[in-house]
Amino acid sequence: MHLLEGEGVSIHFGGLAAVSDVSFYIDQGEVLGLIGPNGAGKTTLFNLISSCYVPRPGILKFKGKNITGMSPYKICRLGIARTFQTVKIFANMPVIDNVRIGSLFGNTRSPASAEANQQSIELLEFVGLSRVMNTPARDLTLANQKRLEVARALATKPELLMLDELMAGLNPTEVAQAMDLVRQIRDKGITIIMIEHVMKAIMSVCGRIIVLHHGQKIAEGTPQEIANSKTVIEVYLGE
Numbered sequence: 001m002h003l004l005e006g007e008g009v010s011i012h013f014g015g016l017a018a019v020s021d022v023s024f025y026i027d028q029g030e031v032l033g034l035i036g037p038n039g040a041g042k043t044t045l046f047n048l049i050s051s052c053y054v055p056r057p058g059i060l061k062f063k064g065k066n067i068t069g070m071s072p073y074k075i076c077r078l079g080i081a082r083t084f085q086t087v088k089i090f091a092n093m094p095v096i097d098n099v100r101i102g103s104l105f106g107n108t109r110s111p112a113s114a115e116a117n118q119q120s121i122e123l124l125e126f127v128g129l130s131r132v133m134n135t136p137a138r139d140l141t142l143a144n145q146k147r148l149e150v151a152r153a154l155a156t157k158p159e160l161l162m163l164d165e166l167m168a169g170l171n172p173t174e175v176a177q178a179m180d181l182v183r184q185i186r187d188k189g190i191t192i193i194m195i196e197h198v199m200k201a202i203m204s205v206c207g208r209i210i211v212l213h214h215g216q217k218i219a220e221g222t223p224q225e226i227a228n229s230k231t232v233i234e235v236y237l238g239e
Contacts, residue, residue, distance in 0.1 A: 001064050003028045003191055004080070004160055009048055009058035018044045019055070020215040026160070031182065031192045033206035033223075035199075037236055041215040042195045043085050046162050049193075050082050051075045062160075077108050081158035083149040085165050085195070091138035095129055096120050098137050099151045106156025123151040127181060143174040150181065154190075161185060163194040167201055179205055203227065211236065 002025040009022045019041040026032045034042050047053045049060060054069045061067065062078055070078075081102075090098050099120040104110055111119065124130045127147040132140065137148060146166055153161055163182070167175045179201050186192055186205075196202050202209060203223040211219040211226060213235050219226060226232055 002026065002061075003030075003063060004049070004193075005061050006045075006049070006055075007059045007061075009045070009055045009060065011044065011048060011053055011055055011058075017215045019048065019212075022058075022212070022215070022217050024210055024217070024220075026191060026193060028159075028191055029186075029189065030208065031186050031194065031206045033202040033209040034193060034195045034212065035197070035202055035209060035226075035236065036212035036218075039214075040212040042212055043164055044215075045212070046082060046164055046193075046195065049075075049162065050080065073105075076106050076156055076158075079107075079157070079159035080162070081106070081153035081156045081160070082162035083146070083153055083164055083166060085168070087142070087145045087149050089137045089145055089148055089152075091136070093137055094134050095137050095140065095148055096124065096133040098148055099123055099155050102152040102155030106152075119155060120151075123154050126154070126184070127151045128177075143170050143178070146170075146178070147181070150185075154185070158190060160191045160193070163192060163196075165195055165197065167196055167198045175201060 005025040007023050009019055011019050036042055048055050051070055051072045059066060059068050067075060100116050103116040103119045124133050127150055129144060129147055167178045170178060175198055182205050206223060209223055209226045210217060211232050219229050219232050
């Protein structure tokens with residue numbers, strides 16, 4: 001049984017098929033890459049999985065359970081967490097409170113305040129933000145705001161983490177650090193789907209890659225297979 005699977009997932013906005021008849025799966029412990037040109041439907045697929053949108057038609061299953069159309073907070077509490085293409089932090093709150101919110105409200109077991117606080121401190125240490133835990137989130141650099149979003153998602157204790165362009169806008173040093181963070185999350189046993197345009201990261205971190213174009217899946221395979229695909233080269237990677 002796959003951890004997550006989608007069967008014929010589609011959604012239209014007006015007459016435009018943003019995602020069209022996409023079937024996919026991810027198994028426990030995988031790091032799955034999702035790539036494609038801008039507007040290919042990658043974030044829309046994330047929005048379908050997290051139930052911001054409901055596929056019509058299509059079915060989404062998590063650990064064999066049909067989660068299609070389930071409320072987003074229930075999706076989170078089942079064990080699916082995400083970050084966003086444009087960071088969505090509580091800008092005026094201290095860093096630690098951003099993470100504490102995930103701990104207190106993001107899973108079925110709401111810990112006591114002291115336990116949530118300790119979990120938040122440990123997660124901030126894990127992502128490298130413990131020294132700024134009392135800083136207003138708005139004052140963080142972009143790289144650290146992205147790390148904060150990851151920490152908040154991890155505070156919900158997910159089995160599956162969806163990372164939407166974690167490395168966008170980062171310099172080469174920050175990209176390398178973000179790649180290390182993804183590996184450390186994987187090593188904790190958390191399954192990952194990542195949308196990314198930084199091919200160095202996708203090719204070195206992911207075991208399997210899905211390519212979308214105009215809302216359709218045009219390729220799927222190992223990083224080497226994707227890098228050698230004539231279709232993917234023509235549509236996305238270039239010479």
